[in-house]
Amino acid sequence: MTGPALLSVEGVAVDLPTPRGNLRAVDHVDLSIGPGQTLGIVGESGCGKTMLSRAILQLLPKKAKLSGRVIFDGQDLVRLDRERLRKLRGRSLAVVFQDPMTSLNPVLTIGTQLIETLQEHLELDGVAAKMRSIELLAAVGIPAPEQRLMQYPHQLSGGMRQRVAIAIALSCEPKLLIADEPTTALDVTIQAQILDLLAREQRRRHMAMIIITHDLGVVAGRTDEVAVMYAGRVVERAPTPDLFKKMRMPYTEALLAAIPKIDAKPHTPLPAISGRPPDPTRPLKGCSFSPRCKYAWAQCQIEKPRLEDADSPGHQYACFRPLNIPAGAPA
Amino acid sequence: MATLELSIDQAAIASPVRTRRLGPLFWMAIGWMTFVFALAAFADLLPLPSPFDMDMLERRAPMSAAHWLGTDGLGRDVLSRLIYGARISLIVGLCAPVIGLTIGGALGILAGYFRGRFETLVVGSMDVLLAFPPLILALAVTAYLGQSLLNLTGILGVLGIPAFMRVARATTLTLARREFVIAAQALGASHARILLRELLPNVFLPLFAFFLLGVAVTIVVEGALSFLGLGVPPPISSWGIMIGEGRESLEIAPRLAFIPAVTMFLTVLSFNLVGDTLRALTDPRQGAL
Numbered sequence: 001m002t003g004p005a006l007l008s009v010e011g012v013a014v015d016l017p018t019p020r021g022n023l024r025a026v027d028h029v030d031l032s033i034g035p036g037q038t039l040g041i042v043g044e045s046g047c048g049k050t051m052l053s054r055a056i057l058q059l060l061p062k063k064a065k066l067s068g069r070v071i072f073d074g075q076d077l078v079r080l081d082r083e084r085l086r087k088l089r090g091r092s093l094a095v096v097f098q099d100p101m102t103s104l105n106p107v108l109t110i111g112t113q114l115i116e117t118l119q120e121h122l123e124l125d126g127v128a129a130k131m132r133s134i135e136l137l138a139a140v141g142i143p144a145p146e147q148r149l150m151q152y153p154h155q156l157s158g159g160m161r162q163r164v165a166i167a168i169a170l171s172c173e174p175k176l177l178i179a180d181e182p183t184t185a186l187d188v189t190i191q192a193q194i195l196d197l198l199a200r201e202q203r204r205r206h207m208a209m210i211i212i213t214h215d216l217g218v219v220a221g222r223t224d225e226v227a228v229m230y231a232g233r234v235v236e237r238a239p240t241p242d243l244f245k246k247m248r249m250p251y252t253e254a255l256l257a258a259i260p261k262i263d264a265k266p267h268t269p270l271p272a273i274s275g276r277p278p279d280p281t282r283p284l285k286g287c288s289f290s291p292r293c294k295y296a297w298a299q300c301q302i303e304k305p306r307l308e309d310a311d312s313p314g315h316q317y318a319c320f321r322p323l324n325i326p327a328g329a330p331a
Numbered sequence: 332m333a334t335l336e337l338s339i340d341q342a343a344i345a346s347p348v349r350t351r352r353l354g355p356l357f358w359m360a361i362g363w364m365t366f367v368f369a370l371a372a373f374a375d376l377l378p379l380p381s382p383f384d385m386d387m388l389e390r391r392a393p394m395s396a397a398h399w400l401g402t403d404g405l406g407r408d409v410l411s412r413l414i415y416g417a418r419i420s421l422i423v424g425l426c427a428p429v430i431g432l433t434i435g436g437a438l439g440i441l442a443g444y445f446r447g448r449f450e451t452l453v454v455g456s457m458d459v460l461l462a463f464p465p466l467i468l469a470l471a472v473t474a475y476l477g478q479s480l481l482n483l484t485g486i487l488g489v490l491g492i493p494a495f496m497r498v499a500r501a502t503t504l505t506l507a508r509r510e511f512v513i514a515a516q517a518l519g520a521s522h523a524r525i526l527l528r529e530l531l532p533n534v535f536l537p538l539f540a541f542f543l544l545g546v547a548v549t550i551v552v553e554g555a556l557s558f559l560g561l562g563v564p565p566p567i568s569s570w571g572i573m574i575g576e577g578r579e580s581l582e583i584a585p586r587l588a589f590i591p592a593v594t595m596f597l598t599v600l601s602f603n604l605v606g607d608t609l610r611a612l613t614d615p616r617q618g619a620l
Contacts, residue, residue, distance in 0.1 A: 057517055059516055059517060062447075086519045086520075087519060088519070089517055089519035090517065090518035093517075094518070095517040097510045097513070097514055098510075099510055102511060103511050103513075103514045104514075105511045105515075105528075105529050106511075107532040107533050107536070108528070108532060116528070117518055120518075120519070120520075120524075121518075121519065165514070168514075168518065169518075
């Protein structure tokens with residue numbers, strides 16, 4: 001990566017106290033993203049993707065303990081006081097949530113929700129804020145935006161609501177947009193539209209974006225870099241083309257293999273990843289993926305692999321038995 | 332392409348205009364409430380005899396042109412007492428739940444949003460208030476502070492706080508976990524803003540429906556307290572006092588107790604009907620709302 005990072009996450013760990021003991025949701029994650037770049041965070045349910053995004057935004061549940069540093073635009077968000085943080089959120093750091101059914105206030109009109117955000121952060125007057133809201137709704141592909149302003153969220157379809165949520169997130173021209181599974185709750189045909197919309201608006205506004213998803217297909221064509229998470233840790237991180245061409249981590253391979261292929265013969269069994277993710281309240285001594293990994297050997301159960309640099313630039317992985325290693329290279 | 336256009340046209344025609352059917356009962360209830368409110372508000376302008384003027388020669392007089400609903404045991408005009416009594420019953424019935432609504436609602440929303448020690452304190456003190464026998468409290472307060480409209484309203488209001496607090500807190504608890512609240516935080520909203528703009532409008536609808544039911548209950552409770560002699564001091568009339576006074580002549584003139592009882596019944600029924608209809612209308616059943 002060239003130039004200073006817009007956001008860098010350094011050694012972030014999130015601990016959640018539960019009745020069954022401490023749950024380490026995020027385990028020493030290091031990430032960084034430059035201005036205008038797109039980072040994809042991929043992993044299955046419960047691997048800490050959402051907790052990581054909440055940790056970046058400082059919106060963790062009250063009981064959660066956060067350690068590490070989150071440097072955004074030169075400021076450490078973890079140590080920033082409430083008021084400065086509040087000003088930063090929405091203004092330069094915005095989020096689109098998973099479920100557009102619940103991320104809009106059901107009793108306020110679309111217009112109220114958009115206009116108030118604009119007035120709060122950009123200090124626009126009522127008329128200017130309304131004009132800008134109409135522009136924003138038009139920009140996210142909502143027909144007849146003037147009428148939509150007076151409608152309530154329940155009068156819109158899921159895809160429309162997600163567009164509105166994106167419009168609200170984009171309203172203050174944020175430098176970084178975090179899209180937390182933005183298409184999971186939507187119809188497949190709408191998914192591509194929303195992703196294209198996000199990509200288009202990102203290019204136009206030159207903002208950085210983090211796409212969090214469990215779908216490698218979503219990140220494939222739309223990100224500069226991908227981080228694969230498993231059991232709270234980043235297990236592989238690479239520039240997107242590199243990851244798909246020369247993946248090192250068996251987990252990444254398994255994730256990719258689990259995507260149904262359109263050219264597969266009918267009745268081909270889908271190679272699902274057997275077993276379940278490890279219980280996060282009882283951390284394993286060795287590699288967290290070792291119980292489910294078909295390449296695992298003795299060392300994998302004893303020692304936790306560290307994130308190490310691969311031969312190609314920007315590619316890191318945490319595995320003792322990496323795939324696609326050129327002959328003669330040290331394992 | 333032609334078929335596609337056709338199907339769009341049909342969809343446009345088929346989409347029904349959404350009307351909210353409230354039913355004739357709702358409007359009858361609204362009508363009765365308006366009627367009672369209007370009479371109570373403009374009682375001074377109506378050509379009514381004074382509700383306090385006694386006519387010992389005309390005790391328990393039957394209905395006549397001079398006294399439309401007859402006179403009571405002290406020769407006072409029943410219609411006039413009924414209308415002036417409506418003032419007391421409605422003032423207490425509306426003001427007491429307003430106290431509960433504002434204090435209980437505010438405490439409930441704050442407790443549900445901030446959780447932690449504040450919530451424990453609020454819920455604990457409300458449990459104490461709930462556990463206290465309401466009649467004993469009413470007796471104690473009237474014994475110390477005396478019988479007056481203000482004291483009566485105050486007691487009934489305070490007794491209503493726990494219920495409103497619980498409704499507000501329960502609603503807030505489910506709402507505060509919804510993503511739109513987190514989304515508001517992510518957009519940089521302050522606590523005050525989230526409480527007032529995100530939570531309050533959502534909590535207000537169920538709270539208002541509960542308020543209308545609270546009005547109905549309070550009118551009945553006011554009647555019961557007055558019946559026991561703990562209500563407003565005589566000679567002021569309220570429906571409960573009239574029923575209490577009518578009890579003495581139930582065998583001779585049952586209407587003296589029944590007329591205020593029926594009025595109270597109809598009014599309470601109206602509040603319940605309206606409250607129930609509004610609750611059904613605002614029932615958040617629309618998917619994952």
